[in-house]
Amino acid sequence: MMNDVVKIRPPLDEKTVRSLKAGQRVLITGTIYTARDAAHKRMMELIKKNEPLPFDLKGQIIYYVGPTPAKPGQVVGSAGPTTSSRMDSYMETLYKLGLKGTIGKGNRSQEVIDLVRKYKAVHFSNIGGAGALIAKTIRKCEMIAFEDLGTEAIHRMEVENFSAIVAYDSEGNDLYKEAIKQYGR
Amino acid sequence: MRTINARTITETIKGLCIAANYELNEDLISALEDALTREESPVGRDVLSQILENARIARKGVYPACQDTGATVVFAELGNELEVVGGDFEQSVQKGVSEGYKSGYLRASIVKDPLKRVNTGDNTPCVIHSEIVPGDRLKLTVMAKGGGCENQSHIAMLTPAVGRQGVVDFVVGVVKGGAAKACPPNIIGVGLGGTFDMCALLAKKSLLRPIGSPNGDAGMQELERELLDKINNLGIGPQGLGGRITALAVHIEKHPCHIASLPVAVNIECHSHRVKTATI
Numbered sequence: 001m002m003n004d005v006v007k008i009r010p011p012l013d014e015k016t017v018r019s020l021k022a023g024q025r026v027l028i029t030g031t032i033y034t035a036r037d038a039a040h041k042r043m044m045e046l047i048k049k050n051e052p053l054p055f056d057l058k059g060q061i062i063y064y065v066g067p068t069p070a071k072p073g074q075v076v077g078s079a080g081p082t083t084s085s086r087m088d089s090y091m092e093t094l095y096k097l098g099l100k101g102t103i104g105k106g107n108r109s110q111e112v113i114d115l116v117r118k119y120k121a122v123h124f125s126n127i128g129g130a131g132a133l134i135a136k137t138i139r140k141c142e143m144i145a146f147e148d149l150g151t152e153a154i155h156r157m158e159v160e161n162f163s164a165i166v167a168y169d170s171e172g173n174d175l176y177k178e179a180i181k182q183y184g185r
Numbered sequence: 186m187r188t189i190n191a192r193t194i195t196e197t198i199k200g201l202c203i204a205a206n207y208e209l210n211e212d213l214i215s216a217l218e219d220a221l222t223r224e225e226s227p228v229g230r231d232v233l234s235q236i237l238e239n240a241r242i243a244r245k246g247v248y249p250a251c252q253d254t255g256a257t258v259v260f261a262e263l264g265n266e267l268e269v270v271g272g273d274f275e276q277s278v279q280k281g282v283s284e285g286y287k288s289g290y291l292r293a294s295i296v297k298d299p300l301k302r303v304n305t306g307d308n309t310p311c312v313i314h315s316e317i318v319p320g321d322r323l324k325l326t327v328m329a330k331g332g333g334c335e336n337q338s339h340i341a342m343l344t345p346a347v348g349r350q351g352v353v354d355f356v357v358g359v360v361k362g363g364a365a366k367a368c369p370p371n372i373i374g375v376g377l378g379g380t381f382d383m384c385a386l387l388a389k390k391s392l393l394r395p396i397g398s399p400n401g402d403a404g405m406q407e408l409e410r411e412l413l414d415k416i417n418n419l420g421i422g423p424q425g426l427g428g429r430i431t432a433l434a435v436h437i438e439k440h441p442c443h444i445a446s447l448p449v450a451v452n453i454e455c456h457s458h459r460v461k462t463a464t465i
């Protein structure tokens with residue numbers, strides 16, 4: 001499981017998404033977008049009103065993160081993942097608009113696992129509580145929408161060798177369930 | 186009567202907020218290092234190594250250990266021979282949190298109204314638990330409590346009929362249902378007894394103990410051991426990615442309770458356990 005590291009660059013095409021398997025480690029280089037609870041709510045309001053979103057979702061990856069403030073001269077503060085499952089109810093709407101990947105911590109509902117398979121998407125997990133380590137792989141961070149939300153605003157990040165693990169793949173495989181089965185007594 | 190200036194309280198709280206978020210305590214580091222030697226899963230060991238590396242980076246004071254710098258919970262033990270001068274006690278604490286979070290580049294994670302959800306911008310107000318104790322000292326403890334693990338915490342008003350087994354089933358059930366989302370390896374704080382309100386507070390207070398330090402009561406110690414075994418047999422592991430170490434410790438605090446009740450609260454703490462104490 002650990003030796004199988006794949007390098008990927010968003011936007012993700014279907015071929016790349018289909019090649020990713022639960023348990024595989026990936027290193028992401030390129031552009032990803034941040035959004036968590038409040039930004040998702042805002043995006044849903046825009047979609048409802050048929051207004052454009054702050055960025056085109058097609059093939060993109062959303063990282064569930066609300067960083068600490070950057071110090072002078074810093075790109076970003078501590079920037080580890082928040083709990084993915086709080087965004088579960090928004091997923092079908094976003095997948096329909098072409099979103100291909102999400103990054104967060106913790107397991108998600110069976111509904112999301114089914115949606116990942118249905119829309120040929122992928123969900124990655126990275127290490128919650130390792131925000132200082134993760135920040136070192138973020139090269140640029142620019143606020144692009146919902147400034148009033150502070151840490152919850154949408155940011156465009158340029159990352160380099162950003163480490164994550166495939167948790168749910170396009171075939172419906174579930175790393176959490178399999179891993180827990182392996183070590184449960 | 187000894188006097189203490191409100192500004193001293195503000196400065197102390199400010200320093201504790203910053204220290205808690207950048208410098209993880211030695212007992213936590215030791216518990217994580219120990220977990221690394223016992224973890225069987227290669228993914229779990231990799232996660233633990235990265236968590237330890239993260240702590241080393243944070244200690245340099247450039248990046249907080251976690252981007253969720255928490256809801257701030259302050260525990261205060263106020264000596265009854267102590268007079269606060271030059272300001273109000275609670276306001277001086279709130280000011281310390283505000284100054285600490287701003288000057289320490291810590292994240293503002295508090296919304297003023299749970300439904301309107303507008304960020305207050307400086308992580309205030311914090312939650313303050315004050316106790317009057319004998320003496321002329323002020324002991325202040327700051328806990329920066331992550332939202333992800335707090336969300337997986339639960340309380341139950343069990344019936345006395347279910348007894349010890351009922352408590353075990355409830356605690357293990359809460360961990361089984363939520364630990365993967367709560368940044369394991371966790372510290373499991375358990376409140377047993379008291380009233381509804383006190384039970385939750387006991388669970389949180391148990392998290393202030395040095396990690397893995399046993400309850401003073403032999404029966405509680407045995408229950409802590411049994412719960413830790415059962416939890417670590419769930420297989421959830423570091424970050425929920427499978428493994429032997431789901432919890433670093435189970436801490437129980439108990440209190441007498443009503444003849445009709447058996448309250449039990451589980452307050453889950455993430456591996457980024459941030460607590461600092463100072464006595465003035």
